[in-house]
Amino acid sequence: MADLTKLFYPNAIAVVGASRQPGKIGYTIVKNLKEFGFQGRIYPVNPNANEILGLKCYPSVSSIPEPVDVVVVSVPAQKVLDVIDDAGKAGAKFAVVIASGFKEVGNVELEEELVRRAHKYGMRVLGPNIFGYVYTPSKINATFGPRDVIPGNVAFISQSGALGIALMGMTILEGIGISAIISIGNKSDLDDADFLEFFAEDPNTSVVLIYMEGAKDGKRFIEAAAKTTLKKPVIAIKAGRTEVGARAAASHTGSLAGNVAIYEAAFKQAGVLMARSVEEAFDWVKALSWNPLPEGENLVVITNGGGAGVQTTDTLADNGIYLKEPPKYLVEEVKKFVPPFASLANPIDITGMAPVDWYYKAVYAALKDPEVHSIIVLYCHTAITHPVDVAKAIIDAVKDAGVRKPMTVSLIGGKEAYEGIQLLTKERIPAYPTPERAASAMAAIYKYLKARKYVEERLKS
Numbered sequence: 174m175a176d177l178t179k180l181f182y183p184n185a186i187a188v189v190g191a192s193r194q195p196g197k198i199g200y201t202i203v204k205n206l207k208e209f210g211f212q213g214r215i216y217p218v219n220p221n222a223n224e225i226l227g228l229k230c231y232p233s234v235s236s237i238p239e240p241v242d243v244v245v246v247s248v249p250a251q252k253v254l255d256v257i258d259d260a261g262k263a264g265a266k267f268a269v270v271i272a273s274g275f276k277e278v279g280n281v282e283l284e285e286e287l288v289r290r291a292h293k294y295g296m297r298v299l300g301p302n303i304f305g306y307v308y309t310p311s312k313i314n315a316t317f318g319p320r321d322v323i324p325g326n327v328a329f330i331s332q333s334g335a336l337g338i339a340l341m342g343m344t345i346l347e348g349i350g351i352s353a354i355i356s357i358g359n360k361s362d363l364d365d366a367d368f369l370e371f372f373a374e375d376p377n378t379s380v381v382l383i384y385m386e387g388a389k390d391g392k393r394f395i396e397a398a399a400k401t402t403l404k405k406p407v408i409a410i411k412a413g414r415t416e417v418g419a420r421a422a423a424s425h426t427g428s429l430a431g432n433v434a435i436y437e438a439a440f441k442q443a444g445v446l447m448a449r450s451v452e453e454a455f456d457w458v459k460a461l462s463w464n465p466l467p468e469g470e471n472l473v474v475i476t477n478g479g480g481a482g483v484q485t486t487d488t489l490a491d492n493g494i495y496l497k498e499p500p501k502y503l504v505e506e507v508k509k510f511v512p513p514f515a516s517l518a519n520p521i522d523i524t525g526m527a528p529v530d531w532y533y534k535a536v537y538a539a540l541k542d543p544e545v546h547s548i549i550v551l552y553c554h555t556a557i558t559h560p561v562d563v564a565k566a567i568i569d570a571v572k573d574a575g576v577r578k579p580m581t582v583s584l585i586g587g588k589e590a591y592e593g594i595q596l597l598t599k600e601r602i603p604a605y606p607t608p609e610r611a612a613s614a615m616a617a618i619y620k621y622l623k624a625r626k627y628v629e630e631r632l633k634s
């Protein structure tokens with residue numbers, strides 16, 4: 174198991190190729206590191222500069238007055254080996270190699286030599302062909318991506334650089350809190366398995382998301398992912414699911430994306446939840462990182478519209494989840510305020526005439542009923558209520574009940590529904606614009622429980 178402690182908790186970070194020019198990668202990495210608030214020392218390295226962003230510049234890593242733990246390498250590929258020699262001699266422990274121009278364009282030997290040299294000095298390599306890494310507990314943003322990622326409990330490992338950097342921005346938009354973002358690119362040395370082993374034990378991480386094109390060592394990946402699954406969910410977006418997609422992946426990071434059936438089998442062994450799209454993965458990440466795990470299978474759906482309830486029931490059934498009769502206490506409570514024509518099966522239809530306080534009362538009662546283990550709340554925008562008020566009612570019910578149970582919400586409608594979704598997001602209640610997405614996200618929670626059980630039993634036998 175690789176010891177990644179000093180990568181995530183370094184005393185000092187050097188940026189080789191720190192540029193004086195705004196807009197260049199080496200400049201942006203220093204800026205992000207400084208402005209995101211890294212508390213250790215930051216050493217820009219550039220033989221042609223005295224100072225960058227108010228920080229004293231050094232001509233080489235070996236001229237820095239103390240040993241640095243991490244060296245971010247942002248000079249062109251042909252200069253990287255010299256930097257590795259210099260940093261290695263100076264005692265650096267990790268080289269984070271940003272530069273492209275290695276295996277992904279056929280320069281296999283250069284990449285192999287990079288790893289050989291680094292290992293000669295006991296140094297591990299992240300990259301090359303990456304956008305850097307983030308670890309919010311140490312306030313590290315050593316990337317040229319967006320600066321202000323939201324601190325939180327999701328670790329994101331991305332094999333793709335450009336997509337990874339874009340998704341980094343999307344986490345901010347979607348309100349997803351991040352513990353770590355790792356761009357692993359060509360995985361010349363450290364790979365998904367090494368990081369999974371770290372995140373499995375990391376108390377700051379409760380969900381791991383991987384964008385993966387191909388695994389370097391399938392068996393090791395399965396074992397590392399399985400061990401992680403025992404402690405926290407692992408979600409993977411597997412790129413190159415189709416034959417043409419696999420060919421595209423080969424020319425991107427040089428990965429063998431492989432046959433999708435092989436990956437499906439491997440992910441099953443490891444308990445990894447396979448998402449088909451970025452949207453689906455983000456939906457699941459929210460549901461799994463913002464909710465506790467359910468204590469049982471009694472899932473209750475509350476809706477003001479039959480159609481939304483049916484769509485939800487269908488999506489749940491697609492995922493092997495079948496709704497049971499709602500518990501008695503909840504039914505008795507809801508009966509007190511709904512009209513006689515309301516359906517009190519599951520989904521519980523509080524009817525299209527439901528005012529905001531019916532949502533409050535129904536959600537409150539569901540949270541208070543010990544026989545309810547998880548809740549999906551659906552709201553179709555009607556002109557008699559405003560979605561923002563419905564969102565507030567749900568938030569108030571959660572606060573007043575003083576209980577958190579797995580919950581996903583769908584506010585279905587136009588612009589106002591979107592405002593309500595944003596309000597719920599701020600309170601870390603996962604909310605979606607369609608009932609299918611709310612149902613799929615809830616199903617992901619139950620899929621995780623099943624996957625964990627499967628892995629537990631597999632590892633026992």
Ligand code: ACO
Binds near residue numbers: 189192219248249302
């Ligand atoms: N040590 C330290 N600094 C040096 C050295 C050296 N040996 N040699 C040169 N420098 C300085 C340069 O003077 C320059 O500083 P200046 O701008 O103040 O003059 C700085 O280091 C950078 O060197 P450049 O030669 O200008 O390199 P440039 O910044 O143009 O490119 C880079 C370097 C970014 C690594 C480039 O070669 C590269 O690979 N780009 C692609 C990165 C990438 O896409 N990564 C993959 C995934 S991310 C994604 O896809 C979005």
